Amino acid sequence: MADPIIEAEGLGIRFVRNRRRQLRLRELFIHRGGRSASSGQFWPLRDVSFTVRPGETVGVIGRNGTGKSTLLRLIAGVLIPDEGSIRVHGDVAPLLELSAGFSNDLTGRENLHLVGGLHGLSPGYLRRHFDDIVSFAGEQVERAIDTSVRHYSSGMKVRLGFAIISHLPHPILLMDEVTAVGDAEFRKKCYATIDRLLGEGRTLVLVSHNQKDLTRFCRRGLFLDGGRLRLDGTIAEALDAYQSAVPR
Numbered sequence: 001m002a003d004p005i006i007e008a009e010g011l012g013i014r015f016v017r018n019r020r021r022q023l024r025l026r027e028l029f030i031h032r033g034g035r036s037a038s039s040g041q042f043w044p045l046r047d048v049s050f051t052v053r054p055g056e057t058v059g060v061i062g063r064n065g066t067g068k069s070t071l072l073r074l075i076a077g078v079l080i081p082d083e084g085s086i087r088v089h090g091d092v093a094p095l096l097e098l099s100a101g102f103s104n105d106l107t108g109r110e111n112l113h114l115v116g117g118l119h120g121l122s123p124g125y126l127r128r129h130f131d132d133i134v135s136f137a138g139e140q141v142e143r144a145i146d147t148s149v150r151h152y153s154s155g156m157k158v159r160l161g162f163a164i165i166s167h168l169p170h171p172i173l174l175m176d177e178v179t180a181v182g183d184a185e186f187r188k189k190c191y192a193t194i195d196r197l198l199g200e201g202r203t204l205v206l207v208s209h210n211q212k213d214l215t216r217f218c219r220r221g222l223f224l225d226g227g228r229l230r231l232d233g234t235i236a237e238a239l240d241a242y243q244s245a246v247p248r
């Protein structure tokens, strides 16, 4: 069996909730019932261990706020764990926040080179694939490729972002609700692209609330609840566990 491409061991991260109000003066002096300097800290994800082998397709399932996106961001290396470890043996194509990294003052063309470069693509690779990427992003983006992205609709930015990231040759794909954004035509392109990338043997970790997407693309499922990994099994088992846990 091939060595794991992703290894999480006792993985945990701690966040601090945003304070919505200024502390009142007397609260600064009075410590009440354990609400001390650590007040507001919580673990959105804790004690999570699993491995993924090359070519596996893994769906991450759970209610809102149970740490699914946090897990993807830890795999992507955008977040650093406070406990345990996450080891990733290969480059990651993060289809997460698709317009992340775009600079509003630059044109679509300039952003393509900027974001592609940030993901490690060489200027030569980007020049060779430029037409493909832009035509994939669709007619509207093609027409506006020399316009500042400030004037793009959010859908146009997402299309360009998806076009760039899905052209990365990286072996690991991370996707967070990608098929939930964009119109029907964009979704069709997304599905065809994901099928093609999986056909090439890429490894997928997909976060989605869409059962059809999860069963279509994933064979394995991780069910998270309250930041803990409750089940690591087939996608059908993970969906069953999720459905049994959801109050009716």
Ligand SMILES: Nc1ncnc2c1ncn2[C@@H]1O[C@H](COP(=O)(O)OP(=O)(O)OP(=O)(O)O)[C@@H](O)[C@H]1O
Binding pocket: 015, 016, 017, 018, 044, 062, 063, 064, 065, 066, 067, 068, 069, 070, 071
């Ligand atoms: N940067 C942050 N600082 C503080 N809390 C955060 C931060 N990012 C996320 N959270 C909180 O961490 C918890 C887990 O968030 P996360 O986005 O991982 O959940 P999720 O399972 O992906 O949810 P959803 O299904 O709604 O997308 C939530 O309570 C969220 O409010």
